[in-house]
Amino acid sequence: MKKYKDLECVLLIDDDISTNFIHRRIVENAKINVAVKEITSAKEALDYLTYSGKYQDLESSPKAGIIFLDINMPGMNGWDFIAEYKKLDERHKARIVVVMLTTSLNPDDELHAARVEEIATYLHKPLNLEAFSTIANTYFEEIKEN
Structure with a gap:
């Protein structure tokens, strides 16, 4: 299993x-030593x-x-989450890569995401193994074991 710093x-x-x-199964199939936490509301994610x-x-x-964030959720949606995430103390968001992962076909959503510094990338659902591996390899350094 691969392991990545941070x-x-x-x-x-x-x-x-x-x-x-x-999406949990995709992450597990990537054979990366990482925990996966599933949360069904943006408010709960901020609490986490x-x-x-x-x-x-x-x-x-x-x-x-890595955070994979849906846009369209009841109550606090993905954009609301990002607005609150921006306000967090740096220690709570240091070294986190936020990926907007959505079924939205609205081109304005993708343009909006591109203008938000906290969003690393914008992907369409479902997540796939190649996209997850690319994100891990792009934003994190693999720890080589001897």
Whole structure:
């Protein structure tokens, strides 16, 4: 299994449980030593990142290195999440690669994502093995074992 520096956890933020399940399997099939956390609401994801709410006692849990973020979710959507994410203390978002992962065909969403510094890339669902591996290899340094 591969291991990458600063990639402890992949955070899947999507209100669709089956999509999170499929994306978890993609990450697992990449044969990378990384935890996967599935969260179905943007508000809960912010709590996870800041160790608040039900995550207040879990500061020892793996830190997210990659976030796959859906745009269209009830309540707080992906854009709302990004607006709140921008306000987080740097220690809660250091070294996190945010990937907007969506079914949206609205070209304005892709243009908007390109203008948001916090969003590394914009992809259409479903996530695939090649795209995940490319993101890991692009943004993280592989730890070579002797």
